[in-house]
Amino acid sequence: MANDEVVLKQYLSKYKHRDYTAREVISLIQIHRSLVYRLEAFVFNNGTRKDLLNLEGTIPVNYKGAFYNIPVCIWLMDTHPQNAPLCFVKPTPDMTIKTSKWVDSNGKIYLPYLHEWSPSGSTLQRLVQKMIAAFGELPPVYAKPRNQPQIPYPFDPFMPHPSGYPYPQVSPQPGYSTATPYPTTSNPLPYPNFGTPYPGPVSTNNLVGTPYPAANPYPPTTNFGVVTEMAGGTITEEHIKASLLSAVTDKLRRKLNEQSQQSQAELETLRRTQQELCEGKSRLEDIFTRLQREKAALEKNLSTLQEKEKELEAAVERLAEQDGIEADEAVVTTAPLYSQLLNAFAEEATLEDAIYYMGEALRKEVIDLDTFLKQVRTLARRQFTLRALMHKCRQKAQLAC
Template identity: 30%
Template structure:
């Protein structure tokens, strides 16, 4: 994975301060970015990079405020305590602003305010101050005396005036240290500069106006073209919304029909299964003769059944012989012979039928 590209983007009233890890364009070149993804055991991520840059920029800010043409009134505020006396030192905003800070500011080289003080004062006054002021101790802790020590000592006015340069030297050193970090005076002394009036390029204004007119014209044309289509689509949407209820009703009706069809189908399947079982059962049954089915319960009844059948057959034969004689298909001699034979047999069978009926009791029941 490639390392990210980090840039410092200053605001409109600030500039980039080049350093070891930040170039003039604002691009950051930290060793963490150079070793990005090289060690597989240590995962490189944006959070760790932001923490490292936050720590580095906390000690060395990458931006500073643009210099302004207004004179800085900070030296005047620092030199006013010398002209007004030692009583105004505690009332100055510099002392009140930086006195509550940590009593251990970092050591700095001798600041130039001593020279400015010497130039603004008479010759006798700076000489006495330089003679009375002792050399500052090597430990910067004692450069700024604490407030308790100032109240415990009760020196005369001359000693207080002699100790004034030492007190101002600590405050000046802390003030110079803060100004060296951001290269800007404290907002307590310098008001915010008024923004410079900007003049617009006439050609740029003309181009912007032309682009605005062109975009506006294109938007109007697009609106005119798309308005009918939008109305048509909205009408289709309304029709679809109205048809939604009808579609839902039809869907419910079709679902009900589907349920009924499923029920009827199940019923028909059950009946078809029953019919198949009956067909299989009938198929497996043995064949039965008609004579075996149409018979009486006793031998006499079977004999009576056969005699009645023969009597009817003889009667039919006599009928068809008479019909053949009338159509002259049969001559008279042949007809008479056959009729005589059939009449004798019919008489014998009818006599036997009468006898069986008397024995079985069918005459009493009224059967013929």
């Protein structure tokens, strides 16, 4: 397990969410041990190539009470899980794709789970479970007739495909489409109408085993240009025309479905963009409203400051007109207690200055030591009394002591 994690992180070095993708792959291969991961080049529609992680192997499908191994490959985008994986059915040379609403003629898998892929809620394990459930209803492959020559699987240039994909592009025969090969059956419909081919049992120990029917439901043909007598019926020109018409109809239907899905995805993107723009508009309106309130408060504070500035200028003018200011008149208390506290504080400050200057006089030998000690003792006793008085005044006035 530790070795797998180290190798995966080396493979996923260019992935945007390397650790998350590695954890998902390890969790998946622990459950489906037939899946093998490798780093391979993937060629997109526009011809660009990218090295992407490919999970290839078989998944067990329960069809009519028996389990069969269906070969699939899952390509993880380098933005995983932001974008859904690309999933394909990869039949062996003795198999043929059975197109259905889940799988097209190129083997590409279409599931609602892929169309509704969510980066936060979708997982690879859940995707494989959806594949198993869908293929249990409609198997995506069936066996080719044993006496029929191996025909390369059709290659659609409009579909993305991995580099080294085992089905090369083939040159069309005159008068036939490259997108859908002419079916080897006498039925005018593109697929036989005498029962759905289903796979015969295979060993679940075979990791690359693939379900296919024990009997061949498709009679082989060797010539398309003439009427051929066969044990099961006759192929005529009308059959060929009907088959070609049906093939073209299927081709157009697939293209229309792809365009419809693309349009729906673009519409969903536009809806999300509209929702984000509406949310952004609401946030901008809230910010604009808050800025207006702050602007009104600033204008009010500015007006108050201007009024206070005018009052200060008027006071400065009045003071400039006066000759002098008495200190006792400048400081006026609002209560006798405050007046007592102010007087005690002023006297204590004078005593502090007096003690300082007594020390200076002693240092300069203006007074002797005995006189200094006597005067300092008297001043200190008075200073202590004033400080005790100020403390009581502060307590009574409920001021900080």
